[in-house]
Amino acid sequence: MQTPYFERPLFFFDQSRFRRALAAGNSITVFKDAISAANAQFNARFREGEDIRALVSDRALFIDCMLHYAWHQFRWNTHISLLAVGGYGRGELHPHSDIDLLILLEDDGDNPHLESIERLITFLWDIGLEIGHSVRSLNQCVDIAATDITVATNIMECRTLAGSELLRDKLREMTGPQNIWPANEFFRAKWNEQIARHDKHNHTEYNLEPNVKNAPGGLRDIQMIGWVAKRFFGVRSLRELAGREFFTDEEFGILMAGEEFIWRVRYGLHMIAGRAEERLLFHHQRELAQLFGYRDSDRRLAVEQFMHAYYRIVLALRELNDVLLQYLDEAILQSPDKQATTPINARFQLRDGYIEVTHPEVFRQTPSALLEIFVMMGRDPDIQGVRATTIRLMRACRNLIDDAFRRDPTNNRLFMELLGSPHGLVTQLKRMKRYGVLGRYLPEFGQVTGQMQHDLFHIYTVDAHTLLVVKNMRRFRHPEAQTLFPIAAHIMKRLPKHELLYIAGLYHDIGKGRGGDHSTLGAVDAEAFCVQHGLSPRETRLVCWLVEKHLLMSAVSQKQDISDPEVIHNFALEVGDQNRLDYLYALTVADMNATNPDIWNTWRASLMRQLYLETKRALRRGLEHTVDQKELVEETQLAAIDKLADKGLDEQLVRDLWGDIGDDYFLREGHLDIAWQAEAIWRNRHQDPLVLIKETTSREHEGATQIFIRTKDRDNVFAATATALSLLGLNIQDARLYSSVEGYTIDTFYVLNENDEPIGDDSARVEEIRQALLHELSLVDAYSDIIRRRTPRRLKHFAMPTRATLSNELHSSYTVLEVISPDRPGLLAHIGRIFLEFGIQLQNAKIATLGERVEDVFFITDKQGAPLSDPSLCKELQEEICRRLDQRVEEG
Known part of the structure; x- marks a missing residue:
């Protein structure tokens, strides 16, 4: 039997002892015992905090060893190879990941190894390896890969485990970009694949029970960057791209740190679930939080701290994925030198529908441009987005957003102008969040980015929920709102200043996670914002009142007897006037619909309508005029008697x-x-x-x-x-x-x-x-x-x-x-x-x-x-x- 060729020795696995046991006993038992012992050893190392890259690599190396010995239990000639493909081909293996194998034949004719292959596959299943396998000739691989981007991707990362190395070299050449899937076609196909995958997860990183592999910001997004870059540059690993200006040192650091974190989460998830579980289910979240050393505090549960870190990391990875793929698209595949530019002003220009800076020093020379760019996009709906090079410059210059920047009247004016944008306000706010600008300009918003509550009621993180609230407010202006939200739609037409509603929406939950009443804390922050941005005392009082009382209307409608005139009168006293009632209703409906789709139903809609209309009547009647209950009872009885007379x-x-x-x-x-x-x-x-x-x-x-x-x-x-x-x-x-x-x-x-x-x-x-x-x-x-x-x-x-x-x-x-x-x-x-x-x-x-x-x-x-x-x-x-x-x- 041949000696394994491994590049690194398996210090934890005694191969000499293993070979002696094979020679002396039942091979299936020997393999199973070795795999069981290795799994226990890997799990212990993980719990002790060993470097995750070493663990994932060592697990793959160990399985290489097992497959090497398993392969040599049977007879083969030189026209066949055993290849690792997919993630295993990259040398990465988590506890219950599939071990993807390709048994590669040189010729299309009769297969003299058919019996050995069947016995090998049966043997691998018998010893407990979770394999995914295919048996194909070189030509079959090429034919399938030419029409299936997933197969082409898996082959791209293949490596030889046993058998002829020449077959692997031929396969790479025959499926290379010069023969099938040239870099531009490969890129487009993988990007469409990612869009479809993100669509299955509602294009959000913030699912309550996220999929660590397939959701936006997950492992697939990291792998996507690697696949398209490797295809274009012809390299085997991302580390080989250093010096090719594909990513900056900071971006590479974010990528590597993010991958390590997600790997740790996935490894722990597989380990505690005992299967290839990719969903961070609630009970797994709690176990992982404890495993990773998070502990409950007075302000937040351990699981909330863990998931806060998770969401912030996947948000950063999603942002990096966007930037690098867009960079590939525009800077490499679209030949930017051939694209015409259209000037906007001294700082910005359009290139192929995307906005970019006119020169690399724009943000450093004029820091206000970090806000101005979003105002520009809010003015012009034809601007499709920001070019990758400009996004990189923003990321590099966002440290310029400090206290002096936040106090600058020019920047305050720009932000208020953004809130008054006729087009895509929420789109711009999301871009600002993703590019790290919003959380710096509003540090209190930065604190709640990625913050979640561990329950089924709040299904979004605070930042995602907040932007959804503003989005709902904007929806009230659209024609379909006349049917879905008739009162809110009517209110939006007559509100004197929509920006006040948007500010209340931005600040209503901003105080969460600090301890204490988040409504009160948020009102303090809202007041500081209003004063800083030049709102009048009357407008400031309204915004602060809305933030402090944003839960009042939903609580009264759902928890009190709103058929009781006394309840209506007390609520009307609390509201005070029609203007506040209108703003509060619009905020409440937007908030309820952004908290959880199941919260706003037809019954709660009718309760809110009843409370609004009854309060409106009370305000119109005058707060000094209370309803006489006896009089109301008599009126109702007489109206019913009159109706029954007709019957x-x-x-x-x-x-x-x-x-x-x-x-x-x-x-x-x-x-x-x-x-x-x-x-x-x-x-x-x-x-x-x-x-x-x-x-x-x-x-x-x-x-x-x-x-x-x-x-x-x-x-x-x-x-x-x-x-x-x-x-x-x-x-x-x-x-x-x-x-x-x-x-x-x-x-x-x-x-x-x-x-x-x-x-x-x-x-x-x-x-x-x-x-x-x-x-x-x-x-x-x-x-x-x-x-x-x-x-x-x-x-x-x-x-x-x-x-x-x-x-x-x-x-x-x-x-x-x-x-x-x-x-x-x-x-x-x-x-x-x-x-x-x-x-x-x-x-x-x-x-x-x-x-x-x-x-x-x-x-x-x-x-x-x-x-x-x-x-x-x-x-x-x-x-x-x-x-x-x-x-x-x-x-x-």
Whole structure:
């Protein structure tokens, strides 16, 4: 048997002992034992912090050795070779990466090695190697590579493991750029491949569970740079490009440091997952954070610190990928000397649609040009972007953006002009962020770049979310917003100064990650910005108020009873005037839509509309004029009676139907719904239970499905209803429960389906829901089964203790219970059961699911309809809710 030819000795692997064992025993067992021991040794070295490049290289070297010995278990002639291709061909191997092999034949004819090849492949699988293999002749390789860019790329990095070295040399020559895939065609094909890959990841580095290999800024982006550069320059490694002006020393340092970090992450990910896992799933994020030495602090969790570092590194790699590929495109492949230039001013010119500096010293001679270039692009939508050489100059000169630069009135004016850009404001802000300008001009923004919160509610990093908020604000000006966001679109037409809204958007979350109330911290930063940039005192007060109160409107709409005139009056007092209401509404809607696509649904849209319109009426009426509740109840009753008269029901009959139902019913429900329910009760007075289903609105992007239930007031009605609706895949958004005359309860539930949409006019689905509710409600007298459904994977990895708080401050008629708990199937049914056990009457419920947690608000009373007043009962209720819901979470 031949002696291995390895360039570096395998100090951790005794080959002499291995050969003796092969000669003495079962070869499969010997190989498996050697691989198992090597894996354990590699993992121990990784945990001890050994250099990742040495580990990845040594793993590949060890597998080279195993394949060498495996190859020589069988007979071959000189017309065949075993080649490593792909990442393994580069000499890189992570714990569970595929070992990509090409068995290369010299001729196309009969294969005399067929039996040996089959036995070799079977042997490799038997010893536990995760191989990917192909068996091809030279001509077959060329034919396939000529039409498949991936195959051509894999072959480009091949190396010989065993057999004839001449075959590898022939293959490289036959598949070289002089024969197939010349450099320009190769470049275009790989760039299109990258665009398609980025598209699968929504062109963002900031996914909650990013793919370290394929997402933007991941390993593929690094490899992409290497592939196209190697193809053009004809080199085997990026290090051979030193001195060829392809990248600067700083760029090469970023590339190498970024690759090492991603390699460490990927290596650890494979190791703890026990498979070729490329997704940074939540539970893996936590394990890796601990493994890499991050620890929880008062301000941020260890996992948040780890992911902050990850996002900042992949952002830098994404930027470098853009610059280097654009540099190849324009400076190497497009023959820039043949492109005409169009002057813009003394500092900038256009070349083939891209803006560039007129000479290399522009930014050093005129630092304000670092902002001016983005203002230029905001003025002219035909400018496609910035040329790579100019991006490099910006990167080299961004250290000029210091305190003096930030205080310069010229720069302040330029930034405000940018905020007023007619075209592509968000595009320019993203470019500024990517090129490192925005985070330097606004250091507070630089602090939150790449910062994330470890939950399912905030699905973007703070910087990505912030720019998405501004993007949403700009969308409100577009024609489609008239349908999707009618109130916001109307507001944007009449706002006196859009820039104030954009500034509030930029600063609303800027205080996150510092400890303390981020709204208050952000307001301080916003005030400094406004003063620095010459805003008037009145404009400054508005921006600061918006930043400080940016969560107010969503909290009131989702957690308070906005059918209560007192709630509306208090909110109107807080807002103060119509101008602030308009700005706050636009900011809130933009913020909610930029936090998580699942947060803004048709029901929340209708709640926001209701709160806005009711507050607008209150402001118009005058804050000194409070609504008389008795007067409002009478108005609603008379309007419903008038409507019912058309249906043949006289006033006395209607009032008898209403019986002794409380005023809350007439305050919360509109007169049309009251009339609809009263008529249905009369027409179906002998039916129990009575279930009615309809849509709350005809507006396409607002509302929910309304389910009205009238049944005898028995135990478990709420728990049974909640269970049935959950089994049907319906999510309760709001619940209103009233006791009626003669021992009946009338309940209204507002629900959305699993896609956060109303049911619509699907009559079959409506009837399915009605029958399911009738069946479940028929069982309430002997009701004991609470829904048990499998908890989704993502939810299982977010453990947080349940919090239950009680308050009588917001309303004099009932106690407000807020429950914050991990989201689990059947949660509402469990809470309903607890209410039953404690003799609690549920009057109203506001249900909010925010990622992995729920923030539900229940308006409750005792059996006599009074707010809870017994401190010991309140304490016991809170403790029991926490205990039972936490037990549900543990059961999963």
